[in-house]
Amino acid sequence: MTDDVAVLGAGMHPWGKWGRGFVEYGAVAARAALADAGLDWRDIGSIVGADTVRGGYPGYVAGATFAKALGWQGARVTSVYAACASGAQAVSTARAQILAGLADVVLVVGADAAPKGFFRPADGDRPDDPDWLRFRVLGATNPVYFGLFARRRMAEHGDTPEDFAQVKVKNAAMGSLNPYARYRSRVTAEEVAASAVVADPLRLLDICATSDGGAALVLSSMEFARRNAPPDPVRIRAVSTVTPRYPQTVLDLPDIATDSAAVVAPASDPFRASIARSAYEEAGIGPEDLSLAEVYDLSTALELQWYEDLGLCAGGEGAKLLREGATGPGGRIPVNTSGGLASFGEAVPAQAIAQVCELTWQLRGAAGERQIPGARVGISANQGLFGHGSAVIAVR
Structure with missing residues (x-):
């Protein structure tokens, strides 16, 4: 189908309580997804980061944060936030860019370093939250x-x-x-x-715990996949x-x-x-x-x-x-x-x-x-x- 996009790579950082920053987890997952796709970071035309509210300013601009961690190379950058649906919104954004012809291959990354115990409310008065x-x-x-x-x-x-x-x-x-x-x-x-x-x-x-971890996907147009990937890739429909x-x-x-x-x-x-x-x-x-x-x-x-x-x-x-x-x-x-x-x-x-x-x-x-x-x-x-x-x- 013309609206399919190919999944060329998938990668993760193991979940756990590692005591390190979310950027490290996301970078590990991104490199794993790139390796799985057989591509170099410089092949990526766009990066979409799923935001975390726990990472300070870098967490609010996750796309640029991960691009910096991987090495500035001029890729288009987007950051999205939708709470627990942030990762899917990032996939949706990447897919839209590909179908619009803005990029042939897009890296999607999300990572978090969660606090111990169940999530608590933000500090201070936030009546709009x-x-x-x-x-x-x-x-x-x-x-x-x-x-x-x-x-x-x-x-x-x-x-x-x-x-x-x-x-x-x-x-x-x-x-x-x-x-x-x-x-x-x-x-x-x-x-x-x-x-x-x-x-x-x-x-x-x-009840599920709160964890540290990261995940990443490399998505591409079907035309790019035909030229650069094995036949019959997984497709997002x-x-x-x-x-x-x-x-x-x-x-x-x-x-x-x-x-x-x-x-x-x-x-x-x-x-x-x-x-x-x-x-x-x-x-x-x-x-x-x-x-x-x-x-x-x-x-x-x-x-x-x-x-x-x-x-x-x-x-x-x-x-x-x-x-x-x-x-x-x-x-x-x-x-x-x-x-x-x-x-x-x-x-x-x-x-x-x-x-x-x-x-x-x-x-x-x-x-x-x-x-x-x-x-x-x-x-x-x-x-x-x-x-x-x-x-x-x-x-x-």
Whole structure:
């Protein structure tokens, strides 16, 4: 298709708590993606950086920061911010530049150095900051929202803490096979149940950590790929970066709501469903065509919701799909073959890029022990603060 762009390279810096700056993580990931593409940094016509708010001024101009770290060479530069969807917005920007003919080959980079523990509100008074309002006015930290969302699913659909635990068990098993994951140990449902309660009914092992890490992609026009890459590269066919439609109950508190406004919203979120629908329509496919999915599992309960919002099952049947084994290795539609955020933790501007890295390796047949046989179509799904939705569909 004429609107496809090729994924020539994918690279990552391992997730963890390394105690170094985000620039180092991004540069390592960028060099790995360039090596994977068989290209030199001087071959790149444009660089798009996904911003981090934790890196001071360099974090706000991440594209230029990474360009400087790699060595000024005159490339076009762009920096984007969309909270947890920053990486997908960066991919979308790179794709638009390629399709517009502004650059033949674009490097996309995101990296973060996250603080220890769960994210806290910014210092000082920031009444225009949705996170600050949510934390200070409602007292609703991220784990509180996740717990409320889990409770709503339990009330509406009969999900149980045991169902949530099985999401962690599944993802930890896949993460144990991923050399870039921070947590590489399998866990049992009993270990999840024995971990500390954070926001009832969710326990520590139900909620993703905060991490350091980086991810990068080299994207190109199909014409450039035909001249410079092996045949049949992985291609990005659709990128959805939609906003909600009014009215939606999820935005009843627009200045406070974040990833899942479970205080006021039903568990079924039309915004998340619209993220996937937009991507499917652009790609000309449906959920029945998918080989795998990478979804944004901030909590185990939220992964179950993504099953429904991606159309992998009917509303309210996410736990049933999990129990049937459909979303595990060998199942009908494996989800989070990378190990997900359960195994990585949040390195905010990098995580949507990391999802596309996993799709790329799976579609190439290069995912090692976690490979899904015959993978041909994959989707990533992610949602950022304040109406940033994203999904990427990759094909081969």
